[in-house]
Amino acid sequence: MMHRIININSLNSKWMYLFTLSIIWGSSFILIKKSLLGLSPIQIGALRTIITGLFLFSIGLKSLKTIQVKAWKWLIISGFLGSFLPGFFFAIAETEIDSAVVSILNSLVPLNTILLGAAVFKIASTKRQVIGVIIGFIGTSILIFKGADLNPNQNYLYAGFVILSTIMYALNVNIIKRYLQHVKPLAIATANYVAIIIPAVIVLLFSDFFTKATFENPEFKMAMVYITILSFFGTAMAKILFNKLVQMATPVFASSVTFIMPIVALTWGFLDGEDFHWLQGVASIIILIGVYLAHKTKPKMV
Template sequence: MHSGNKKWIYLIVLSLIWGSSFILIKKSLIGLTPYQLGALRVIISGLFIFAVGFNTLKEVAKPQWKWLIISGFLGTFFPAFLFAIAETEIDSGVVSVLNSLVPLNTILLGFAVFKIASTKRQIVGVIIGFVGTSILIGKGAELNPNQNYLYAGFVLLATIMYAFNVNIIKRYLQDVKAITIAAGNFAAIMIPAFVVLLFVDFFSTETFNREGFLMSIGYVVILSAFGTALAKVLFNKLVQMATPVFASSVTYLMPVIALIWGLLDGEGFSLSQLLATGLILIGIYLANRRK
């Protein structure tokens, strides 16, 4: 299959998987604290990754381990906790919309820190997408006036980390297999995640007897297998076959999926948000036209 078509397939599949992740986080928080959820997500995802990719770690050169470790913390470890914390106060659909800031941060950091050039059309496309995102955020605030939007800061911090991670993979890990990058990431962050789990009273009678605990564990397993483990490999591959901006554009399509899930779960959605979604899609198209 032509690489140009393949990258769009990867983008759509990732959008479906990650767009569904926000509602899974919301459901997981019924019986777990955000710190328990974040740590479990890392540990369970790591087990899935190691099952298929552990043997590939022997292919990693020593100089590459530094970037694999940094990528693991910025691209997986910290965001797993930040998104869970944010969703204790903000609807899952709104969190997914805030996550759309990743492409903007990717362009800014790629240019300022990693010296990766972007065309004027890409910048215009990202700005249009950002305008659409802003409208979605504003309308979400109107529909949910009782939510604490200060928690949006946790999502914004995660988007900056994601942007760094995308550029690190493109600049320093371009020749490493996608599954190897994922395995290396989790080799670095699984032990810290287990330490966190010990300090947040997960292994206690109170946690195990909490209402909705078993159901939440089920959601975390699904979230880890698809939303983290599988998606991590697919995303690493997408970054390598396309530009960092194209890869990060998955965050423009995710809100569409996440808002649909939110609507089905009783969260608000308006006509203005639908129009803003159209702007986001236009932004994707412009941001990924190089000629």
Template structure:
């Protein structure tokens, strides 16, 4: 199968997996704190990836490990905690929509750090996308006055982290296998995650006896295996057979899946929400369309 066909298959599969991640985070937060959720997610993902691909890390060269470590920090470690804290205050569907900003930030970071050129139309697309994000945040605050929508900014920071990671994988780790990058990422993160978890109160006996805690662990186990471990491998492969901007365009489809789960779970979604979502995706489309022409 040609890479042009493969990249679309990867894109669709990733959108289904990551689009479902936000509702799993929401369900996981019922019995876990954000710190516990982020740490457990990393540890579970590490176990899964080590079981299926531990030997792949032996192929990572010494000079590549620093980029693997930066990729781990930006692509997983920081975002998993940011999303966990964000969803204590904002709806999962809103988090999935705001994550659509990733391709926009990918353009700017690619230019500023990795010297990838961008055009006037791409700048316009970025501005449109950011305007949509502002509308979405303010509308969310109006519809849900009991929620603190300043936490939505955490999702924006996470989107910037993802954009940095996409550029790093494309420009610095192109010759490293997707499996090796994924396993190497979690080899770097697992010890810090265990240390963070040990100070979170998760080892108290009363915690284990809590049924909500046990149920939440189940949700996070599914999230770790599919939404973090497997998706990490697929995403790294997608970047290598396409480009950083196309890869982050998975965020076109993620909101569709995220909104579906959110509405199914009783979250409020208004016409203004839909309009703001359309504005963000329009900005992403303009950025991507121009890139494809070039």
């Protein structure tokens, strides 16, 4: 009986982490959109890394002592794949594509996680997980095509930045599960930013951030507020939660957060004046069904 209670508590914890991350990351896309009013995509990517890194260093430097030397190679790779490059790519994509549509494209992460997990990391997935991902992907496809229909003037070539980011995210989640399982979540996040904060500072120095034109932009102050909120919640806190989720669940379960994020992002987009169609609501329900079926566990008999 005690074993069953522990399993139930663990299952509930995984879902709590999943939905919390969905709300946080689902809100990140509108924050990027608002930040673009006063900052360039390159400045957003660099500032997001720097602000996040400073916060993580303030709370996590001591955790670095627990990291074994052999883990640092994977922590550095994880930092660039899971944080540094996507931070720039998503901001670039949102210069041409609505924030909600970008979040929808991000839902390719679970599919890439399964494919790369099997092909590169030899991490097996169950039939139920595959079925769940397929159902979720169907819902995502409906959202994508309807989004393109509602926004025919947007340059969907920029979707390539998002798709490339989903591949990097999928690689990252498999790296964490395969090689960093025993590293504390806070230590993983902090070490990631030890590796990438200096490159981010260099990029910012060459981004024309420290110019009169940037500081005199009437949208600059609010853009800095948005990027700070994004860095604190959408990156720093979310990274710690996500690393914990990857360690306590499967890579596919953790990456399925990207199936739920579009629902949050669509809501923010609708409130900000982006077009929304009832079919997108139906597709969102399909996505939720896919996530539920993929990760519904059978009750164990005691």
